[in-house]
Amino acid sequence: MSLSLIFIILIALGIIIGGILLLKQSAKKFNLSPEQLKRIKARNEALDKEAREEEEKKQP
Numbered sequence: 238m239s240l241s242l243i244f245i246i247l248i249a250l251g252i253i254i255g256g257i258l259l260l261k262q263s264a265k266k267f268n269l270s271p272e273q274l275k276r277i278k279a280r281n282e283a284l285d286k287e288a289r290e291e292e293e294k295k296q297p
Contacts, residue, residue, distance in 0.1 A: 269277070
């Protein structure tokens with residue numbers, strides 16, 4: 238392998254690893270307030286109830 242090919246491979250690996258590390262560093266967890274969590278849970282329960290009602294309507 239020539240020196241230029243090795244250099245290109247190293248640059249490509251550096252770009253890939255750098256991108257992965259950048260994604261890892263920029264990933265943040267959601268810091269939701271208790272009020273937001275309460276609204277999310279209420280909405281999920283309402284959607285689940287609606288889905289169950291639709292399933293009951295489909296079944297004869």
